[in-house]
Amino acid sequence: MEKKVNLELFPEKIYISDIAGKKMKIRIYGPDSLNKQLALITHYLHNRDSESAKTYKEEAVAGIKELVTYKYPNINLKSFVAENPLQYGLFKDIFNIPYPSPEKPLxxxxxxxxxxxxxxxxxxxxxxxxxxxxxxxxxxxxxxxxxxxxxxxxxxxxxxxxxxxxxxxxxxxxxxxxxxxxxxxxxxxxxxxxxxxxxxxxxxxxxxxxxxxxxxxxxxxxxxxxxxxxxxxxxxxxxxxxxxxxxxxxxxxxxxxxxxxxxxxxxxxxxxxxxxxxxxxxxxxxxxxxxxSEPQKTISDILEPNPEDKYTLSDKLWGYLRNYAEKHKAKGNGFGYGMTDLNGISRTLSARYYKDGSEVLIPQGENSNPRRLTPRECARLMGYEDNYIINAVSDVQAYRQCGNSVVVPLITxxxxxxxxxxxxxxxxxxx
Missing domain, CATH: 3.40.50.150 (Vaccinia Virus protein VP39)
Known part of the structure; x- marks a missing residue:
């Protein structure tokens, strides 16, 4: 069934309110997805003062016209407004972000x-x-x-x-x-x-x-x-x-x-x-x-002080992980969970971390089950700063993204x- 995008917050909040990770098609865009339209428009606006803008300009301007006239059907949108919508107060929020481009790029x-x-x-x-x-x-x-x-x-x-x-x-x-x-x-x-x-x-x-x-x-x-x-x-x-x-x-x-x-x-x-x-x-x-250099940080440096209870492993899951480890230990295999030394470093975080958290478990004392890292802690484990927005998606997707990510300070x-x-x-x- 064809979905119509909700443009009630347009133009200031359209990108936050409607992308939602879903490829929604609407009549005004014909065969193209909203994601592609947003890609063209945002790439054009972020590169409007550079040579690269010409790659996106024609289709992006057409998309901007369609968005505005869809929301305001009685408006007669001129081309010059669509070519420089920021001057008229449109799409400002795509620049209200944690990581803007440098003003004078090298x-x-x-x-x-x-x-x-x-x-x-x-x-x-x-x-x-x-x-x-x-x-x-x-x-x-x-x-x-x-x-x-x-x-x-x-x-x-x-x-x-x-x-x-x-x-x-x-x-x-x-x-x-x-x-x-x-x-x-x-x-x-x-x-x-x-x-x-x-x-x-x-x-x-x-x-x-x-x-x-x-x-x-x-x-x-x-x-x-x-x-x-x-x-x-x-x-x-x-x-x-x-x-x-x-x-x-x-x-x-x-x-x-x-x-x-x-x-x-x-x-x-x-x-x-x-x-x-x-x-x-x-x-x-x-x-x-x-x-x-040798490691300078320990797991304790990235932990949140009061994580929610939902990150603590259930008795059933904790029992399963212990039994699984014992079974493989008896066979001479090294498979099993990784209880992390809070004063040391962890195993490699994987994209499957959301399933059971087994490779990086945080101890919580003898009388408590261990817990998973929170998504924010996973982001810190990959070197992302705390102003990085990690909660735009579910915990499951955030775990997957962190497990697939590069280590930011190493890449830097x-x-x-x-x-x-x-x-x-x-x-x-x-x-």
């Missing part, structure tokens, strides 16, 4: 597989302006919208999404999911429009879409993040395909496995892959990964080195 970047926006926070802290974002999960889109005032575009594997990526941005960021890589299979020689070595063997993976965008848009640099096991997957063949693919695109590659425990009280190893365009940098980039430390290389090179070319 570089531009795009945010693929954006999730909660960890890459965006890190890059904005270095003076970067995001000119395109995409995230397929509708609940993550809602969280991203609440914090950045921008609705990400959807599925980046679709050409209809890729066509909105603007030209001439500086850095591509992607914490792309790691799917099984199929090396065998039918060869596609023209996978990117021209032969690029192993790219045909990466067809059908999300990495292929990242490589495709790198090939088309030629960013000066890229910053990719993935699970540690990417290096060892399929006896190293997967990472060999990835690294040789990126090198075949004419980029110098740097990679290193890094542990977020240097910044947050969590053991979380991830591989960082950095690339610099050889044609732009000519091999002169001054890049090195930051040196990491690496991005500082990437951006320094970029800006140093820009300075050399202009001096």
């Amino acid at each position: 570089f531009t970047f795009i945010d693929l597989f954006a999730g909660m926006g960890g890459f965006r926070i890190a890059m904005q802290k270095q003076g970067g302006k995001c000119v395109f974002s995409s995230e397929w999960n509708e609940f993550a889109q809602k969280t991203y919208m609440a914090n950045f005032g921008e609705m990400p575009f959807g599925d980046i594997t679709k050409e209809d999404t890729k066509k909105y990526i603007p030209d001439n941005f500086d850095i591509l960021c992607a914490g792309f999911p790691c799917q099984p890589f199929s090396i065998a299979g039918i060869s596609k020689k023209n996978s990117l429009g021209r032969a690029h070595g192993f790219l045909d063997k990466a067809q059908g993976t999300l990495f292929f879409d990242v490589a495709d965008i790198i090939d088309r848009k030629r960013p000066k640099a890229f910053f990719l993040e993935n699970v540690k096991n990417l290096v060892s997957h399929d006896k190293g063949n997967t990472f060999k395909i990835i690294s040789e693919t990126l090198k075949a695109l004419d980029y110098d590659i740097y990679y290193q496995i890094m542990d977020g425990k240097a910044f947050v009280p969590q053991h979380r190893e991830r591989i960082m892959i950095i690339g610099f365009d050889k044609l732009y940098f000519k091999g002169k980039e001054s890049f090195s990964f930051p040196e990491l 430390a690496v991005s500082e080195k990437v951006v320094k290389s970029l800006l140093d090179n820009k300075h050399e070319q202009t001096s």
Whole structure:
């Protein structure tokens, strides 16, 4: 059944009142979803003073006209009002957000597989302006919208999404999911429009879409993040395909496995892959990964003083976890729950944390069952500040998003080195 969007709070509150993570279609938009319309409008408004605005302008202005005339059918909306609606008091709330773009950006970047926006926070802290974002999960889109005032575009594997990526941005960021890589299979020689070595063997993976965008848009640099096991997957063949693919695109590659425990009280190893365009940098980039310290924070540093009772495990669930652990211990396996040392660091938080919280349990004394972390504590465990809006979605979705997130301060430390290389090179070319 077709749903009509409630525009009672339009224009000031439309993005808060109506996105709700649901793809609602309404007559005034024809076949397109409200999410896509909001993506076009918010991307246009956040980039209205930059070259990137032209990518979104025509469709965004049409969408703004439709929204306003739907709410106020008797108004005769002029094009110049729709082109600069902020001047007339429309859509102001998309800028009343915790993480606005820098007023005088030093570089531009795009945010693929954006999730909660960890890459965006890190890059904005270095003076970067995001000119395109995409995230397929509708609940993550809602969280991203609440914090950045921008609705990400959807599925980046679709050409209809890729066509909105603007030209001439500086850095591509992607914490792309790691799917099984199929090396065998039918060869596609023209996978990117021209032969690029192993790219045909990466067809059908999300990495292929990242490589495709790198090939088309030629960013000066890229910053990719993935699970540690990417290096060892399929006896190293997967990472060999990835690294040789990126090198075949004419980029110098740097990679290193890094542990977020240097910044947050969590053991979380991830591989960082950095690339610099050889044609732009000519091999002169001054890049090195930051040196990491030993853990400085403990779990006790991120805990809330009075968590709600609902986060305490029920007798049934706690009994199940203990029995499960004993069963596997008898078999010589190491599977089981993780009771966290409050003066230490935790295991790696996963996207399945909402199911039972077993990998990170907080003790509450001998006479009480342990509890899960709260969503806010999970956000802190990933390095998000307390002004980050985590409750725009349910606890279940917040847990999933945190478990899939990057460690923000680790990404920030690496991005500082990437951006320094970029800006140093820009300075050399202009001096």
